Amino acid sequence: MGEVSTAGSGAGSGVGARVRRKEDDRLLRGRGRFVGDIALVGMKELAFVRSPVAHATITGIEIPEEHRGAVFTWADLAAGGVKPIRAVSGLPGFKVSEQPALADGKVRFVGEPVAVCVAATRAEAEDIAASVFVDYAELPVNSDMLEAVKPGAPKVHDHWPDNVFLETNVGGNIAEIAATAPVKVSRTIRTARQCMVPLEGKGVVAHWDRHVEQLVLTTSTQMPHIVRAGLSECLDLDQGLIRVVAPDVGGGFGWKGLLQPEEIVAAWIAMRLDRPVRWTEDRREHLVAAANAREHHYEITAYADARGRLLGIEADAWVDAGAYSVYPFSACLEAAQVGSILPGPYDFAHYRCRTFSVCTNKPPIVPYRGVARTGVCFAMEQMIDAVADAVGREPWQVRLENLVPPEKMPFDNVTKKHFDSGDYPESVRRAVAAIELDGWRARQKSGEADGRLIGVGFATYCEQSAHGTAVYHGWGIPMVPGHEQAQARITPDGGLELRVGVQSHGQSMETTFAQVAHEVLGIPLEKIKLVHGDTGLTPYSTGTWGSRSMVMAGGAVATACRTLAERLRRIGAHLMQAGPDGVVLDGGSVKAGAAAVTIREIAHTWYRAPQLLPADVDRGGLEVTAGYKPGSDHGTFSYATHAVALAVDPEIGQVEILDYVVVEDAGTMVNPMVVDGQIYGGVAQGVGTALYERMPYDAEGQPLASTFADYLIPGFTEVPHVRIIHMLTPSPYTEFGVKGIGEGGAIAPPAAICNAINDALKPLGVIVTNAPMTPEAILGAIAETRGAA
């Protein structure tokens, strides 16, 4: 560790090469195999009866006589020994929620599953669901987190003293700065509750495999091994009796990074009926029951000197965590992150942040791409612009004033985050140049013929990824990642099979892990096969989350391949009757001077002609399972500056993005094309957070959007053409110097776009601070300012 490979030149098909994706031939031709494509003999379909109210006691469930045997409730599951989901954070003071897979006498959000119906087709299952009558005695509702923490608010969990999963306090020692700082700016900032809307919704097929005597759950998940652990706990079934398989998965973003109540129900029904069953989440179920991400509220103050140098940040932050704690990330990951990462990429000394994970009558919060960082960046970057405004400087200048400079790397910030490497200020300078700020400033002065207002905004962040053991232990998450495992096996014909417990659902691992292996072994990509996402076939892994897979599993693949390389080298040397010294593995062959023996020949020897092997051959042979951790447990820190130029139509409140630049540093890129793809996709979601996506709730906790006509996501015409500029500062702690980058694209767009809108609205004296920045919000802010004037 610590060494930086010379790999990454971009030539060939190893690390750094922009090679086409192996998985695209299957996926782009519509030949993938998703949960919805699976057909098992005798398979039944499930439909759920879901709560139409946000908070109620269930006083009765009436099942029509003709459907008895086709409808199951918690009473059936409980009698069968099923236990509720318990996702307990290790942080002191955490209040535990119990989430039964089907409601147990009480419902706590609209869309909560109450009963499950089984039929030959989904339509018939829905017919049965419509015939089930549930009697709800409605209770007062917590539809807003700030109301839910007030004394006397109705309690979501009756035995709790209040509606707070957890309160945390980070930092302190801010009073003196607060009293003396020359500049003080405060903001109230909010992000909206969102749905993640992967192209493919959740889905699961469950059956009991009589041959191997295992429950087999084929489910659209990012973390099969963790789903197995959770199922084992809830079904009281040994993990050896459960196999969890992820088939092709059409996007996850976090929504598939948890144990689903529906997975427990499907598993139990399959065992109870001894039949395969399937549940497929439809879009309406997703929008209603899975409106579960991003909802933050900040009261934040920045203290600075007259140049805009930050002296301190003080904040109270509320996260609407919904009704239950999700397995495995808990109800507190989001707020715990807020407390520790709010300072962003900046170097300042004084900090205090209090966070509340608030329990409300909404779907349980789930970490969405970027997790708390999108909200944190939205808050912090608005403050940088507010400070710049207060001291009369350009926002980019104030960023340069405060970003951790490269000469201080590696750097421990105010919350003891260990930034590994990079030149943060340079990303700002390049973004200013690339967006051509001077040109936009000149255009702002001359005005637009159509009356629109031009604005330019910036946002800078650093993203901790591939979190290590200490980080997750510190956040109290009951799923602490350790050494990531990978298995590498030379096949008898000289190919390579890689087995990893992470799961690829858009990350291109079938290509990129092959590139890593190729870099070490020289075996051509087409001879390298990745097996992933299956507890029956792969080593244990916590799965794909936190931008960790390339750093962790990629590192493990490289480590396993290096061990293989040494074994191949020794056998090859023997076959060439050469001593081991001076014998090298190069280009898929072991070479000693002019002599060479191919990996194929060595494989043939090990598997088919072992009489030719040396007496002291490694008995492990040509299969290796290796564990890997980076040299630092803090994870990697990729970073970026996003710059956006846009036009605001002050008459109708609409925003058009005119140019968008991302200057980012992913360390060494295994496949730059894949990195670009991650950024494009992330920015698209960030634009959604910034301008479109919001699940509105009324005072009764009713979600007011249930189709894409009401819940808007950006489409082809709304996502800007993104210009990407790469910086390449390797991490000193990882294989090849790679950093995790899967989430970054989604972090900065709301902040950059908000800052640009406020730059545009500056002549009107108008400020917007809440996402999404809809036409109604912008017009409302303009009207409010006019009214106040």
Added chain:
Amino acid sequence: MKAVDFDYAQPATLDAALELLAREDVMVRPVAGSQSLGPMLNLRLAQPELLVDITRIAELRTIRQEGDRLVIGACVTHARLEDGDYPDVTRGVLPSVAAVIAYRAVRNRGTIGGSLAHADPAADWVNVLTALGADVVIAGPGGRRSVPMTDFILGVFETALQPGEIVAEIQVPALSDRARWGYYKVCRKTGEFSHATGAVLVDPARGVQRCVAGATSGKPVVIDGPALFADGCTEAALAAHLDGSPAADDPIALRTHTVALKRAIAQVMS
């Protein structure tokens, strides 16, 4: 969500369709392009027992000119109106407006008659055909009747259609050579529903000066006659005309509708 179980009929003639639609023993609904009814079926907001598909009825799929009117069959798709294989008597209104209805995939199936019968206030034809002064020909058990657009659309999802009746055709008057028109809609996204629509027709030769504010919380708001133009079409004048109408539910709605109308008028004036 999956639709409830229903029967499906695809009659070849209008008479056969009307016979089915007149049945009182089952819940029956006509369907054409299915671009609004389809989602409603899957969301179970509509639960018919019998769907009568009228798209195979030849006479509902024709476009013909009759004197100074263009007669468009109810089952003519938006895509066909966009592509323009007919004598366009509207100086580009029909193809231009058709081209901005939702997405091409929707336009390939969605029909002009279906759009009117559904009567979503945000629908393009609901507002544009009002501005053009079109008439809707309704076919039903009692024969045919013609209704002007202003009497056809009664409110949100409300029309003059009686049980058993369907839209048969739309008759659009020809514009004169010097007619000018403007159309502006405020949409959050390309192809999404409009939040405020302005449609304007000025045809001095025929004595028409008509402004329509659409995508309101009610039927299209029609400002007919020279009064508005006499006011100079200032924003204040427009807002005064819209005040108290379904375009003025709140100050931001009023403002947005005013701007949409202003921008449509500006197209006429330019």
